[in-house]
Amino acid sequence: MLSYPPSLSLAHLxxxxxxxPNVADLLGPGQRLWxxxxxxxxxxxxGNKLRKLEFYAAEAMAQGADVLLTAGxxxxxxxxTTAIVARQLGMEVALLLEGPERPELDxxxxxxxxxxxxxxxxxxxxxxxxxxxxxxxxxxxxxEGRKPYIVPPAGTAELGVVAxxxxxxxxxxxxxxxxxxxxxxxxxxxxxxxxxxxxxxAAVWSGSPxxxxxxxxxxxxxTSRATAKTRRLIDETxxxxxxxxxxAEGNIRILDQYRGEGYGKADPSVYAFIHDVAxxxxxxxxxxxxxxxxxxxLAEMRSGCLQDAREVVFVHTGGVFGxxxxxxxxxxxxxxx
Numbered sequence: 001m002l003s004y005p006p007s008l009s010l011a012h013l014x015x016x017x018x019x020x021p022n023v024a025d026l027l028g029p030g031q032r033l034w035x036x037x038x039x040x041x042x043x044x045x046x047g048n049k050l051r052k053l054e055f056y057a058a059e060a061m062a063q064g065a066d067v068l069l070t071a072g073x074x075x076x077x078x079x080x081t082t083a084i085v086a087r088q089l090g091m092e093v094a095l096l097l098e099g100p101e102r103p104e105l106d107x108x109x110x111x112x113x114x115x116x117x118x119x120x121x122x123x124x125x126x127x128x129x130x131x132x133x134x135x136x137x138x139x140x141x142x143x144e145g146r147k148p149y150i151v152p153p154a155g156t157a158e159l160g161v162v163a164x165x166x167x168x169x170x171x172x173x174x175x176x177x178x179x180x181x182x183x184x185x186x187x188x189x190x191x192x193x194x195x196x197x198x199x200x201x202a203a204v205w206s207g208s209p210x211x212x213x214x215x216x217x218x219x220x221x222x223t224s225r226a227t228a229k230t231r232r233l234i235d236e237t238x239x240x241x242x243x244x245x246x247x248a249e250g251n252i253r254i255l256d257q258y259r260g261e262g263y264g265k266a267d268p269s270v271y272a273f274i275h276d277v278a279x280x281x282x283x284x285x286x287x288x289x290x291x292x293x294x295x296x297x298l299a300e301m302r303s304g305c306l307q308d309a310r311e312v313v314f315v316h317t318g319g320v321f322g323x324x325x326x327x328x329x330x331x332x333x334x335x336x337x
Contacts, residue, residue, distance in 0.1 A: 002204055002241060004166055005159065006062065007054040010085060011041040017174045017313070022280040026298050032311050033301070034180065035283065036171050039290075039318040044111060045088075047318020048194050049081040051163040052155030057085055059159065065149035067092040069137055071130040074099035074121075075264060075288065075322055078154045080108040083117040094118040094141070094148070096133050098126070107325035154191035161237040164197025169205045171313065182212050183309035186300075188293035188317055189216035189226050189254055190263070196233035198315070203246045215305065216254040217293040220263035223256040230254065253305075258296035264288050270295065271329040286319035287326050 016037040023033055041050040060068060068086040072079040074097050086093035095117050103109045103121070112119070120137065122128055130153050138148040152160065168185075175182055185202065189195045195216040202211035218226045234247050260267055266287035274291045277283055285291040297314050300306040 002162075002165060002169075002243075004162060005055060006058045007163075008058045008061070008089075010045065010054045010057065010088075011050045013041070014170045014174060015040050017171065017178070017180075020281055020283065020314075023277075023298070026302070028302050028307055030310060031301055033298070034182070034311065034313040036174075036313055036315045038167070039284070039316045039320060041318070045081050045084050046320060047077050047081065048164070048315075049078045049155055049318075050085070051167055052160040052193070053081060053085050053151070055159035055163055056149075056151045056155060057089060060091075060149035060151075061089065063147070063149060065091065065147045067094060067141060067146050067148045068151055069094045069096070069134050069141075069148050070151040071096035071098075071134055071153040073097060073124075073264070074103035074109045075325055076108060076154075077319055077322065079117075080111050080321060082151055083112045083115050086117075087115045092118070092146075094137055095120070096130060096137065097121050098124055100124075104325070107323070108321045109325075111321065154193065156191040156193040156233070158233075158237045158240040160193035161197040161200060161233050162241070164194045165201035165204060165237075166197075167315075168198050168201025171315070172202075172205050175313070180311060180313075182311050182313045184213045184215055184306055185313045185315060186215045186217065186293065186297040186306075187315040188289045189218045189230075190220060190289060192226055192229045192233055194315075194317060195226075195254070196230045196237065199230065199247055199251050200234050200237060203251060204243075211251070213253060214251070215297075215300070216252075217296040218254055218256040218259050219289055219292050220259060221256070223254050226254045226256070227252050255296060255300070255305075258292050258299070260292065266291065266326075266329060268329070268331075271331070275330060275332065283316070284320050284323070285316075286322045287329055288322050289319045290316055 020033040083093045141148040198214045274285045
């Protein structure tokens, strides 16, 4: 059993778990797809980042912080959520964003600007250390008499992993209540902390020697790199929680063949898939994260590592605001009546 560190109640929990409608022809015979709706953790704070911020914000408040700092891209769901949470808690927010000097007022960045986030930008693909830059920003704030707290980029550290170990406890509890015995859980892998938390949580909370496999779909890095980072995050979090090692190497299973050209880049097939799923189910995916991961999940259910799975749960981690900054990728038409 896990003993969790202090957290705030920010997300709307538990998030729904339901079977995905109208996708039977995209699955193998006798298979069913379920969706854990972590895109519904809130409204403007929707997505997986809010679960992590429940822990980071609690630590920040315990330390008497009056400003939250974090880093990401101008498309960042994490930076948008951090900015809004900071304002909800009466704090200032300062962001380090990778992208153009003056990002377009759209999508996630529009919401960051709307709540009055202070922003420092660095050019895309530049060589820099986000944590070094954040430490520099924090030192300048301390010199002004402020009390900054740095939220790790993407929430990727022990508390972010803990948040998704706890989320798996919630998910498996919902499965037990409904009589669902999932053969696998699937999720996007970006910064790895959500995935690491799910792997750790499945090992701790499954109640059986063989936890349900957690299959991760990388949207940026190669399998070897993502696996090594996941291993490190799990080990660091287990040590932080005082756990004996409980995750075998074989429990970390990350696929990278659905990432396309990498982070933030999607080919027309991904946009077409997102459009198809939206029309079939009303489920809104995004081209950076969940579109690739769900497309990979369905492909693997038809003829891959999940072809023998009967019941699969896909964890929808959000990202809807990113759609607005990617609108040019869609070929949409509608009929006037």
